[in-house]
Amino acid sequence: MKRKKILKWFGIFFAAMLVFTFLSRAADSVSVAKIHASAPQNQIISHIVSGTGKIEGSRECAVFVPEGLKIAQVYVKPGEAIKREQAILMILESSIQESIQKKQDEIQELSLKISDIQSQKEINDQKKQNETKRAQEDLDAAVDNGNINISNAQNEVNIAQQRLNEYRARRAAEEAARQQELENGEADFGDGTDGQGNDLTDGTQGNSEADRQQEQALMDDVRAKTEALNQVIMNRNREVKEADRAKQDAAIPQVQDSTEETLQTQLERRNEELGELNVLLDNKGEVFSPLEGVMKTVSAQTGGQTSQEAVAVVYELTGELSMTGRITREDMEYVSVGAAVKLEGVSKTVVENAVVQAVREDEAEPGTFVMTVAVPESGLSVGESVEFTVEQSSGPYSCCVPLTALYGQSGQEYVFVVDTVDSILGEVQMARKVSVQVKEKNQTTAALAEGTISSSQKVITEANREIQDGSRVRLQQS
Amino acid sequence: MMKKILTVLVFFMAAAAVFPVLFLVCGSLMGNTELSQILLPVLGDGEGFASWKLMPLYPTFSHYVELLLDSPEFFVMFWNSVKITALTLTGQMLVGTPAAWGFARYRFPGKKLLFTIYIALMMMPFQVMMLSNYLVLDQTGLLDTLTGIVLPAAFSTFPVFLMYRFFQGLPEAVIDSARIDGAGEWKIFFSIGIPLGSPGMISALVLGFLEYWNLIEQPMAFLKTKEKWPLSLYLPNIGTEQAGRAFAASVLALLPAVLVFLAGQDYLEQGIVSTAVKE
Numbered sequence: 001m002k003r004k005k006i007l008k009w010f011g012i013f014f015a016a017m018l019v020f021t022f023l024s025r026a027a028d029s030v031s032v033a034k035i036h037a038s039a040p041q042n043q044i045i046s047h048i049v050s051g052t053g054k055i056e057g058s059r060e061c062a063v064f065v066p067e068g069l070k071i072a073q074v075y076v077k078p079g080e081a082i083k084r085e086q087a088i089l090m091i092l093e094s095s096i097q098e099s100i101q102k103k104q105d106e107i108q109e110l111s112l113k114i115s116d117i118q119s120q121k122e123i124n125d126q127k128k129q130n131e132t133k134r135a136q137e138d139l140d141a142a143v144d145n146g147n148i149n150i151s152n153a154q155n156e157v158n159i160a161q162q163r164l165n166e167y168r169a170r171r172a173a174e175e176a177a178r179q180q181e182l183e184n185g186e187a188d189f190g191d192g193t194d195g196q197g198n199d200l201t202d203g204t205q206g207n208s209e210a211d212r213q214q215e216q217a218l219m220d221d222v223r224a225k226t227e228a229l230n231q232v233i234m235n236r237n238r239e240v241k242e243a244d245r246a247k248q249d250a251a252i253p254q255v256q257d258s259t260e261e262t263l264q265t266q267l268e269r270r271n272e273e274l275g276e277l278n279v280l281l282d283n284k285g286e287v288f289s290p291l292e293g294v295m296k297t298v299s300a301q302t303g304g305q306t307s308q309e310a311v312a313v314v315y316e317l318t319g320e321l322s323m324t325g326r327i328t329r330e331d332m333e334y335v336s337v338g339a340a341v342k343l344e345g346v347s348k349t350v351v352e353n354a355v356v357q358a359v360r361e362d363e364a365e366p367g368t369f370v371m372t373v374a375v376p377e378s379g380l381s382v383g384e385s386v387e388f389t390v391e392q393s394s395g396p397y398s399c400c401v402p403l404t405a406l407y408g409q410s411g412q413e414y415v416f417v418v419d420t421v422d423s424i425l426g427e428v429q430m431a432r433k434v435s436v437q438v439k440e441k442n443q444t445t446a447a448l449a450e451g452t453i454s455s456s457q458k459v460i461t462e463a464n465r466e467i468q469d470g471s472r473v474r475l476q477q478s
Numbered sequence: 479m480m481k482k483i484l485t486v487l488v489f490f491m492a493a494a495a496v497f498p499v500l501f502l503v504c505g506s507l508m509g510n511t512e513l514s515q516i517l518l519p520v521l522g523d524g525e526g527f528a529s530w531k532l533m534p535l536y537p538t539f540s541h542y543v544e545l546l547l548d549s550p551e552f553f554v555m556f557w558n559s560v561k562i563t564a565l566t567l568t569g570q571m572l573v574g575t576p577a578a579w580g581f582a583r584y585r586f587p588g589k590k591l592l593f594t595i596y597i598a599l600m601m602m603p604f605q606v607m608m609l610s611n612y613l614v615l616d617q618t619g620l621l622d623t624l625t626g627i628v629l630p631a632a633f634s635t636f637p638v639f640l641m642y643r644f645f646q647g648l649p650e651a652v653i654d655s656a657r658i659d660g661a662g663e664w665k666i667f668f669s670i671g672i673p674l675g676s677p678g679m680i681s682a683l684v685l686g687f688l689e690y691w692n693l694i695e696q697p698m699a700f701l702k703t704k705e706k707w708p709l710s711l712y713l714p715n716i717g718t719e720q721a722g723r724a725f726a727a728s729v730l731a732l733l734p735a736v737l738v739f740l741a742g743q744d745y746l747e748q749g750i751v752s753t754a755v756k757e
Contacts, residue, residue, distance in 0.1 A: 006741040013733055014560075020546040021553040028550045424551035424712075426705040 028425075033465045035431075035473045037418045037458035038402070040448065044395040047334040047442045050388060053325025054079065055345070055375060057315030057382040060296060063088060065280070065287055065306045066273050070095040072285065074302050076295050076312070079383045084292045088312050089300050091285040096277055103274040110267040117260045124254060135247035142243040146236025153229035160225040164218040171211055293317050294383035315382045321375040322357065325388050329367050334392040335359060341373045342389040349379035356390070394440055397447030398455075405461045406438065406446045413438050413446075416460040416467055417453060418475060431460055433469035500532060502732065505725035506541055508534040513721045521721060541722035545730065552712060552727055559708040559731075562627055562697075563690040567683055569632020575679060577638045579671050582645035583653065593642075600635040604695050615700060622702045631690060637682035640749050644678025645671060681749025684742030691735050 070092040076082055280287070293314040300311035323343060327335055341354040358372045373388065380386065401415060408414045416431040437449035453459060460473065467473060505513065512535050514521075520528040545552055580586075581593055599607075611630055612621070620626035648671070656666045672679070694710040701707055709731050713724055739746065 003741050006737055010734070010737045010741065013737065017553065017556060017730075021550075021557065024547055024550040024553055027547050031548070422704055424554050424704045424707060426554075 029474070032472050032474045033431075033463045033467045034476050035418070035429075035460045035464075035467070036462040036476050037460045039455055039458055040399040040401055040453055042396055042398045043400045043445065044393050045397060045400065045440045045442050045445055045447050046391055046393045049327055049331040049334050049390040049392075051325045051327060053323045053343075053371075053373070053386050053388050055380050055382055055384045055386060056296065056322050056324055057293065057317065058320040058322055059316040059318065061291055061293070061314045061316060062310035063287060063290065063312045063314065065089075065091065065300075065311050066099060066276055067306055067308055069099055069280075069306045071300050071302055071304050071306065071311075074298060074300050076298055078295050078297055080295045081383060082289045082293060082295055082314060084290070085288045087286045088289055088295075088298075089287050091280060091287065091306070093281065093285045096281045096285055100274060100277045100281065103270050103277060107267060107270045107274065110263050110270060114260055114263045114267065117257075117263070121257075121260070128250070128254060132247070132250040135243065135250040139240065139243035139247050142236070142239040146232070146240055149232040150229065150236055153225065153232040157222065157225040157229050160218065160222040164215070164222050167215060167218050171215070287311065289314055291316055294381075317382055321378075321380060321382065323354065323373040323375050323380075323386055323388060325371050325373070325386075326362070327359075327369050327371050329369065331390075332359070332369055335369075335371060335390050339390055339392070342391070343373070343375065343378075343380065343386045344389075345380045345384045345386045347379060347381075347384060351375060351378045351380060354388075395447060397439060399448040399450055399453055400445050401448060401453075401459045402461045403441060403444050403446050405459045406436075406441070410438075415448075415453065416463075416469075418458040418460060418473065429473045429475050431467045431469065431471045431473050499732070501530060502725050502728045504530075504532050504534060506722065506729050507537045507539070508722060508725075509536050509538050509540070510719075510722055512536065517721055541726040542730075545723050545726045549723065549727075552709075552730075554705065555707055555709040555712045556731075558624070558706060559691060559693075559710065561624060562631075562693060562708055563687055565624070565628040566631040566634075566690045567686050569628060570634060570637045570682065570686055571679060573632055574634070574637040574682065575641060575672065575675075576667070578641035578678075579645050579667055579675075581638070581642045582648075583671070596635045596638060600639055608695070608699055611696075612699065621700055622706070624701075624706055626700050627693070627696050631693075631696070634686075637686055640682045640685070641675060641678040644675045644681070644749075648674050677745050677748050680742055680745040684738055684746045685749060687738045687742075688735055691731075691738075 072090045072092045074089045075087050076089075082088070289312075291314060293316045296313040296315050298312045299309060300306065323341075335356060337356050337358060339356045340352075341356055343351040343354050345351075354373045354375050356371060357374045359369050360372075362368045362370050371388075405415050406413050407416070412435075414433050414435045417434050418429050419432045420427050421430045434452060436452045438446050439449055440447040458475075460467065463473065508516075516530060517528050519526045581589065581596075615621045615626045615630075620629065652670060652674070653666060656670055661669065692710050693708060697706075697708050697711055709727075712727055712731075
């Protein structure tokens with residue numbers, strides 16, 4: 001009986017061990033990482049930069065509305081298709097009327113100012129004309145008066161000169177007559193010439209002194225008259241010169257004053273604005289699209305006010321198209337001007353030969369770049385969302401593994417290769433850590449430096465749990 | 479008085495003999511931290527001597543749970559041991575029983591010489607036979623197979639010697655009576671020899687189980703593939719950090735041997751006695 005009991009326990013023990021064998025196997029199968037592995041491939045690394053962009057037109061049309069008006073409602077959104085004469089937004093009528101009143105006041109004010117300026121200008125012109133006329137008259141008077149004075153002085157000089165000449169002529173005649181008498185007396189009294197001569201000479205000398213004084217007086221008179229003439233001439237020239245300068249001063253044009261033109265321009269602008277406001281009022285405050293297209297931007301907001309900037313910008317449907325999309329700084333390495341871009345619109349239209357036109361950093365969002373792509377003629381339309389793809393290939397590389405097989409940080413990458421190890425459980429697969437050097441990689445594949453992994457080795461590409469060096473793994477059939 | 483002293487002496491000796499088993503059971507119930515503290519001088523870099531205690535500070539079955547649910551390697555080796563032991567014992571019964579019956583009941587030329595060779599082979603330790611066994615197994619392509627372990631063991635001479643003693647002890651009159659009744663040799667073997675010699679067979683089975691359950695030299699010498707290793711090689715593969723699991727594994731490995739021993743204790747004693755009786 002005792003032996004049977006022991007044998008029973010023996011049986012129970014082995015049965016329990018059998019059960020635990022299955023349980024431990026089941027637990028082991030759960031705990032062992034299930035992996036997918038593949039051998040390194042020889043392939044080309046393609047860098048694909050993709051994202052979403054929007055087709056834009058190259059021709060744009062801005063819609064302006066007079067400043068300071070209250071916006072009652074905005075009807076459209078950016079990217080929305082719009083037809084010609086379709087309402088973009090509506091302005092509050094009371095706001096328009098208020099603005100019209102204000103414009104009218106401004107126009108009236110400007111008109112009055114212009115009128116004042118014109119009146120002032122006429123007076124100034126008249127003054128100027130008078131001033132010029134008077135200067136000319138003064139000049140003419142100075143010339144005429146001067147000429148008369150010179151003529152008078154010249155006459156005085158001539159008279160004095162004539163007196164002197166007449167005196168000298170009379171003296172010469174008297175001298176000639178005396179000489180004749182002397183010649184006649186010599187013939188009568190022969191030897192007494194010297195004595196007579198001496199007497200005559202003495203008598204002549206008394207007359208000569210008086211004559212010289214008279215002649216001197218006449219000569220002084222001539223000299224005085226001549227000086228007077230010179231003085232008159234100088235006076236005349238000075239007066240003429242002064243009059244001429246006064247005339248020249250009077251001829252100087254007035255300072256340019258553009259106030260009137262400015263006010264006139266302002267007046268015209270106000271009139272135009274008034275006209276626009278009247279049109280707006282006639283349209284019951286609605287602002288219409290000037291053409292058929294797609295809304296690019298709508299800066300106006302319901303409840304806001306219009307500003308100097310356009311309330312909306314509309315893309316024209318005609319003209320060349322472009323696409324703008326955003327890429328990251330990392331993507332910049334693979335995107336350059338001139339690179340080919342593939343576009344696929346929501347309408348399933350595919351464009352293969354689009355070209356990158358420009359890439360610039362977004363100032364509002366540093367680190368993000370805006371890529372502009374020239375879109376050739378295609379079925380894509382303005383405002384359509386497109387998926388863009390820029391592809392750049394390098395290689396081929398002889399040792400490429402999926403990126404999911406790569407672990408570690410940049411410069412310290414490693415992969416796990418599958419080793420078959422003889423263990424108590426039989427031949428089992430174990431993960432072995434192998435440090436690698438990455439030559440190139442993209443979003444899916446990494447090219448490793450040759451020599452680190454042989455082509456016969458299998459690299460773990462996928463695991464259902466974290467694995468470490470020496471971890472047991474279970475290879476799953478792909 | 480003398481009897482009391484002897485009793486006490488025997489009690490202490492028995493306690494000393496059982497002490498390692500208590501160690502095992504106690505160690506298997508200790509936590510890793512406690513085990514590390516105690517075994518640090520042995521397993522780690524600690525100085526001094528390892529200490530021990532018979533009662534764990536914080537008893538836990540975590541090592542058993544870990545071993546039973548998270549160690550498939552243990553079960554691979556356990557069932558390898560079961561296979562080796564079962565096949566070996568079966569082989570021994572199939573081969574050894576007729577051989578022992580033949581030696582015990584028949585007279586034939588060269589019987590004594592053959593039996594002497596049997597005894598001589600039984601006396602030889604494994605290390606002596608290892609090289610020749612290795613060469614034979616290598617030539618027959620049985621190296622690194624369980625058959626390479628089982629086959630030489632199945633032809634072991636010890637169970638033949640043990641059963642020979644039992645079969646020889648059967649009364650000749652019983653065999654003669656059977657012959658007179660018209661029983662053939664096979665009939666006599668199966669109907670009289672085996673039933674009457676069953677204590678010897680069971681004794682051989684018990685002793686064989688204890689020997690082959692703990693077989694360690696042959697697997698180490700002939701088995702390269704770890705997948706085929708028996709449980710006796712499990713413990714050397716456990717690291718120092720897994721001492722608790724090692725204790726638990728030892729306890730579990732001990733259980734079948736204990737059960738077999740308890741079940742066949744009577745036969746085992748008879749077998750031991752029979753081998754001690756002078757022919």
